[in-house]
Amino acid sequence: MLCFLLLFVKKNKKGDATLKCPFCQNANNKVLDSRLTPDSDSIRRRRECEGCQRRFTTYERAELFDISVVKRNSMREAFSREKVLKGILRACEKRPVKREQIDQIVDLVEANIRQKNKDEISSRKIGELVMQQLAQIDDVAYVRFASVYKKFRDANQFVDAIKTLKKQEKELIIK
Numbered sequence: 001m002l003c004f005l006l007l008f009v010k011k012n013k014k015g016d017a018t019l020k021c022p023f024c025q026n027a028n029n030k031v032l033d034s035r036l037t038p039d040s041d042s043i044r045r046r047r048e049c050e051g052c053q054r055r056f057t058t059y060e061r062a063e064l065f066d067i068s069v070v071k072r073n074s075m076r077e078a079f080s081r082e083k084v085l086k087g088i089l090r091a092c093e094k095r096p097v098k099r100e101q102i103d104q105i106v107d108l109v110e111a112n113i114r115q116k117n118k119d120e121i122s123s124r125k126i127g128e129l130v131m132q133q134l135a136q137i138d139d140v141a142y143v144r145f146a147s148v149y150k151k152f153r154d155a156n157q158f159v160d161a162i163k164t165l166k167k168q169e170k171e172l173i174i175k
């Protein structure tokens with residue numbers, strides 16, 4: 001008999017998750033199948049308990065619950081993948097950027113935060129990471145993102161952003 005059970009497994013910072021069979025509490029189980037959920041924010045695994053042979057499904061997601069983002073005004077808020085994603089989606093509206101590429105940028109930002117193993121990251125740093133990536137993908141999306149993120153006060157700042165973009169392009173070509 002197949003039993004569908006949802007278990008949300010919170011991974012710790014190192015990424016390992018311990019879970020027990022929901023029926024017999026046995027800690028040993030084998031993974032039958034792993035796949036990303038349609039919105040790619042968690043991994044669905046079908047598992048079979050090695051004790052009682054019953055099957056269950058887990059949804060694993062490495063969350064950054066404990067990371068705070070320090071905003072410009074020094075206020076802190078919990079890191080939100082969704083928020084980063086929305087900002088990039090807005091910048092990429094009607095641009096030839098694939099959703100897959102956008103997800104990759106968000107993944108990269110998350111990975112970067114995790115690597116640092118710190119409790120907080122500045123919103124400035126997140127913005128810079130996103131801009132670095134967008135600059136390599138789409139000029140228009142980059143400038144749009146930069147203009148929102150840097151809150152351009154005048155035309156000079158806008159020109160600076162374009163110059164930075166051009167400089168980065170040159171560096172890429174040289175590499």
Ligand SMILES: [Zn+2]
Pocket residue numbers: 021022023024025026049050051052053054
């Ligand atoms: Zn079991």
